[in-house]
C-alpha cells in the first residue's frame with residue numbers, strides 16, 4: 001500500500017559530527033530506483049565521520065502517514081519469533097546491568113519487546129508515535145505505551161536503567177535530539193542498546209559498484225521517501241561519533257550479516273538469492289555486515 005506523504009526539504013548538517021562538508025554518493029528513489037518508487041533524493045557522505053544521509057532531508061509533515069499501515073509494515077515479522085529474540089536481548093541487558101529495573105523501548109511497534117521485559121519482571125514503558133501500533137500493543141500484551149514523541153513524554157531526570165532503540169534510529173530525522181533526551185532520562189551507568197543498519201556494508205559497496213558498471217548514478221543506501229523510510233545511514237565510525245557527543249561510552253559494537261529474505265521461486269530470484277547469500281558470507285570475512293549492534297553506557301550528563 002502506497003501512502004502519499006508531503007515533505008519539507010531541509011538542508012541539515014551531519015547529525016553525528018555537525019559537519020557541513022560532504023561528498024555526493026549518488027541518487028535514490030523515483031527516477032533513480034529500479035521500481036521508480038519514492039522521490040529522487042541526493043544521498044551524501046559526511047567528509048569527516050562518514051555518516052550517510054539525504055541532503056536536503058525530506059521531513060514528512062505528518063510522520064504517522066509513513067507508518068500507519070501496520071499490517072504491511074511488519075508483514076515479514078512473526079510476533080512469536082520476535083518475542084523470543086526480544087527475550088534474549090532482555091536477558092543480555094539483565095546480565096550486563098546486574099539487576100532488573102526500569103526499561104524504556106523507543107519505537108516500541110507492536111510491543112513484543114515490552115511484553116518480553118514485563119514477563120521477566122521489568123517495570124517497562126514504550127514510546128510509539130503511531131497510534132495504531134500503540135493501541136495494538138496495549139490491547140494484545142497489556143503493556144504501557146505512550147503515544148507521543150519522546151520529547152513530549154516528560155519523563156523525570158535519571159529515570160531509566162535500560163533504553164532500547166531497536167531498528168529505530170535510522171528512521172529519525174533528528175537523532176541527536178533523541179539521544180540528548182535519552183541522556184537526560186537515563187541514570188549514570190544506564191545501558192543503551194541500539195540495533196541499526198550499517199550503510200558502509202559490503203552489500204552496499206557491491207550494489208553501488210553494480211550501478212556504476214551499468215552506467216547509473218544510483219545508490220543502494222537509505223530509503224528516505226519510501227518504505228522502510230531509512231533517513232540516517234550509520235557506519236561504525238558515525239555511530240561512535242554520535243554516541244560520544246551525547247554522553248555515551250560504547251562497550252560493545254559488532255557487525256552482523258543480516259537475514260537474506262529474498263524469495264527464490266523463479267530462476268532470476270534464485271540467482272539473486274544466491275548472490276545475496278555469497279555477499280553475506282563474504283561480509284563476515286571482511287567485517288562489513290549490514291547490521292550494527294551497539295551496547296553503550298551513559299558516562300556523563302550533557303546539557304541540552
Ligand SMILES: [Zn+2]
Nearest residue numbers: 014017046049
Ligand atoms: Zn559527520
